[in-house]
Amino acid sequence: MRLSRYxxxxxxxTPKEAEIVSHQLMLRAGMIKQQAAGSYSxxxxxxxxxxxxxxxIEEEQNRSGAIQLLMPTVQSADLWRExxxxxxxxxxxLRIKDRHERDMLxxxxxxxxxxxxxxxxxxxxxxxxxxxxxxxxxxxxEVRPRFGTMRSREFLMKDAYSFDLDxxxxxxxxxxMFVAYLRTFYRMGLVGVPMRADTGPxxxxxxxxxxxxxxTGESAVFLDKRLVDKPIPPIDVDYRSDLTPIFxxxxxxxxxxxxxxxxxxxxxxxxxxxxxxxxxxxxGHIFYFGTKYSKPMKATVTTQDGQSVEVHMGSYxxxxxxxxxxxxxxxxxxxxxxxxxxxxxxEAVVINLKVGDxxxxxxxxxxxxxxxxxxIDALYDDRDxxxxxxxxxxxxxxxxxxxxxxxxxxxxxxxxxxxxxTGERETLSLEAAVGRLKALIVPQRRDTV
Numbered sequence: 001m002r003l004s005r006y007x008x009x010x011x012x013x014t015p016k017e018a019e020i021v022s023h024q025l026m027l028r029a030g031m032i033k034q035q036a037a038g039s040y041s042x043x044x045x046x047x048x049x050x051x052x053x054x055x056x057i058e059e060e061q062n063r064s065g066a067i068q069l070l071m072p073t074v075q076s077a078d079l080w081r082e083x084x085x086x087x088x089x090x091x092x093x094l095r096i097k098d099r100h101e102r103d104m105l106x107x108x109x110x111x112x113x114x115x116x117x118x119x120x121x122x123x124x125x126x127x128x129x130x131x132x133x134x135x136x137x138x139x140x141x142e143v144r145p146r147f148g149t150m151r152s153r154e155f156l157m158k159d160a161y162s163f164d165l166d167x168x169x170x171x172x173x174x175x176x177m178f179v180a181y182l183r184t185f186y187r188m189g190l191v192g193v194p195m196r197a198d199t200g201p202x203x204x205x206x207x208x209x210x211x212x213x214x215x216t217g218e219s220a221v222f223l224d225k226r227l228v229d230k231p232i233p234p235i236d237v238d239y240r241s242d243l244t245p246i247f248x249x250x251x252x253x254x255x256x257x258x259x260x261x262x263x264x265x266x267x268x269x270x271x272x273x274x275x276x277x278x279x280x281x282x283x284g285h286i287f288y289f290g291t292k293y294s295k296p297m298k299a300t301v302t303t304q305d306g307q308s309v310e311v312h313m314g315s316y317x318x319x320x321x322x323x324x325x326x327x328x329x330x331x332x333x334x335x336x337x338x339x340x341x342x343x344x345x346x347e348a349v350v351i352n353l354k355v356g357d358x359x360x361x362x363x364x365x366x367x368x369x370x371x372x373x374x375x376i377d378a379l380y381d382d383r384d385x386x387x388x389x390x391x392x393x394x395x396x397x398x399x400x401x402x403x404x405x406x407x408x409x410x411x412x413x414x415x416x417x418x419x420x421x422t423g424e425r426e427t428l429s430l431e432a433a434v435g436r437l438k439a440l441i442v443p444q445r446r447d448t449v
Contacts, residue, residue, distance in 0.1 A: 001346070003381045007044050010393060020216055022325030023148030025337050029397045031324075038145025038153030045397060046324070048345045050156070053320045053327075054135060056187045056342065057158050059447075064180040064239050066131040066160050071113050073137050077103035079112040083296050092140045106139040111293050111315060114161045118311070119299040125165050128301065128311070129173055133160035135320065149321045150281075160316040163294075165301065170288055170312035174206050175243035177286045177316040179233050181210050182250070184318065185283065186232040187446045188327060189340025192283060193227050195255045199287070206288035206314075209257065214329040217279030222266035223255035225276035235449055281326045288314045337398030338421050341444035346379040348437055349399045351391070353406030355384045363430060364405045367415070370434045376441060395420065400444075401437055 009030040017034075018024040026032050031046025042050055058068065077095070080086035086093075086105075094106040107113070114132060122130065135158045145153050162173035178194065185192030192210040199207040211221055213228070230253075233246055254270045257280065267275065293299065294310040303309055324343075331338045341347055348371060352364040364380065371378040379399065381390050387406075394402050402418040409415055415433050417426040428436055 001379050003349075003379055004383050006379075008397070009043065010396060018148065020147050020150065020325075020329070021332055022150060022216075022328035025328055025332060025396070026148055026325060029337060032149060034148075038142055038151075040149055040152060040154075042321075045345050049324055049339070049343055050320055052343045052345075053188065053323050054156075054158075057135070057184055057318055057320065060180045060184040060187070061133050061158070061160060063183075063235075064131070064176045066133045066177075066180075068134060069117075069132055070134050071107075071110050071117075071136060073107055073139075075105050075107045075110075075113055077105055079116055079297075080105065083112050083115075083293055085112070092142065094139050094141050107136070108138055108140045109157075110134070110136070110159050111161070111313075112297070114159075115293045115297045115299050115313070118161075118163055119294075119297060122163065122311075123301060125301050125303050129162065129164045129169055131160055131162045131173060131176075133158060133316075135159075148325055150325045152321065155319060156321040158316075158318040158320065162314040162316070163299075163311045164313075165303070165309070165311065167290065167312055170290070170314055171206065172243065174286060174288050174314050175247045176239050177314070178208065178247055178250070179237060179239070179243055181284050181286065181316075181318070182232050183235070183237075185210060185212070188323065188343050189444075189446075190283075190327060190330060191228050193221070193223055193255050193280070194250060195221065195223070195257055195280075196251070196260055197257075197285065197287075198259065208251075208286050209282050210284035210286075211257070211280030212283050212326045212330050213278050214281050214326070215279055216329050217281045219280050219282065220258040221255070221278055221280035222258070222261055222263065222270075223276050223278070224253040224270050224274045226274055227253050227255055228276070281322075281329060283323050283326050284316075284318045286314070286316045288312075332398075335392070336396035339398040339400060341400050341441055342446050344377075344400050345397065346399050347377045347441050348401040348403060349379040349381055349394050351381045351387075351394060351402055351404045353387050353390075353404065355382055357407055359410050360405055360407055363410055363415070367403060367405065367430070367433055371437065374434060374438050376434075376438060401440065403433060403437065 011028045014024045015027050032040045077086050096104045098104055138157050139154050142153050164170040190212050194208045194210055197207040197209040290312050291310040300308045300310050328337050350364050350368045352360050354360045368380040400420050404416040413430055414427050
């Protein structure tokens with residue numbers, strides 16, 4: 001992509017309405033535009049990152065055995081009345097009527113609808129286990145939407161729902177999602193720390209939130225620091241096997257939000273050398289709720305001995321539009337965003353320091369074409385403007401690698417490579433530049449480990 005032909009409306013100044021770093025940088029980097037309170041358009045740069053986040057989520061859900069579908073945004077109120085939640089949900093639900101005066105709603109979640117789909121088609125224990133997921137827009141009428149897409153009214157969610165014959169089967173479904181979530185966040189360059197969460201009136205202990213550590217996080221979190229460096233289950237993990245050992249290994253180390261523990265309890269449970277008190281941003285939640293929806297909605301299957309039993313269900317959520325700012329909160333500096341390669345809008349940018357100079361244009365074009373040919377997601381800054389503005393722009397939008405081409409270096413047949421994360425600079429020959437970039441970038445995609 002040539003930057004001169006791209007739509008990238010960056011801002012020099014920080015908008016006054018932006019309270020946290022990710023909101024500030026997403027506006028400045030031309031990723032989003034606010035359309036109304038808690039409602040945003042995703043501009044090309046932001047949408048590109050969002051799609052990379054979605055792709056990783058889909059790949060790991062599919063790998064775990066979950067099956068993708070798509071449910072409507074607007075739902076009938078009848079299903080919610082059947083579950084008993086229509087009147088109980090509160091003002092966060094956007095209630096509407098169609099032209100026939102039927103009660104409808106803009107879906108804040110999809111437990112009722114997925115249960116209805118299941119009960120319509122699945123009748124036998126032979127069709128279990130089953131995990132269905134979709135990625136769809138949701139609307140919750142927050143009293144005070146804040147922090148950009150971190151807490152907006154309209155947002156994108158990945159919802160997965162598991163259906164099993166009994167609690168034992170549901171437990172294994174829960175473990176599969178636990179492992180899939182560990183892998184999902186790892187592939188985005190994050191450490192998603194699983195923390196025990198409150199199950200509310202349902203009870204039990206099968207509820208975990210995944211938190212990304214960030215100084216600006218919403219929650220105080222307390223954890224054993226060994227979790228941060230713990231090896232993630234590999235790409236070839238067998239989801240058909242018993243995943244109990246992996247779950248027990250990860251949950252054997254202490255991790256909890258301030259809602260589930262206090263500092264005194266944390267210090268009593270963890271050795272001083274392993275204690276880490278930090279801030280966290282919730283980016284995912286997995287939850288077993290048994291027959292909460294299957295019972296009132298009569299979602300049953302026939303067992304081997306001919307009995308009709310209510311299925312056991314679980315719910316597993318990830319917010320892609322929340323993940324994007326969470327990544328920024330965890331990875332930025334004073335100059336802008338520092339994207340992990342796997343979710344960066346572009347993996348590398350070729351910066352032509354002197355547009356119009358024959359040698360600079362020729363070398364820049366050649367390198368850019370070679371990068372594209374080698375499968376690198378590259379941007380070519382071919383704008384006729386001062387070098388300082390180009391450097392500042394590349395830092396702001398957070399592209400991991402900057403390949404700088406100019407007349408001075410070309411006299412010696414060299415270009416300069418800047419590592420956005422560390423600031424390290426390398427001088428490379430024209431011939432070696434593309435190979436060096438590919439060797440740096442490909443392992444950081446984390447799509448083969």
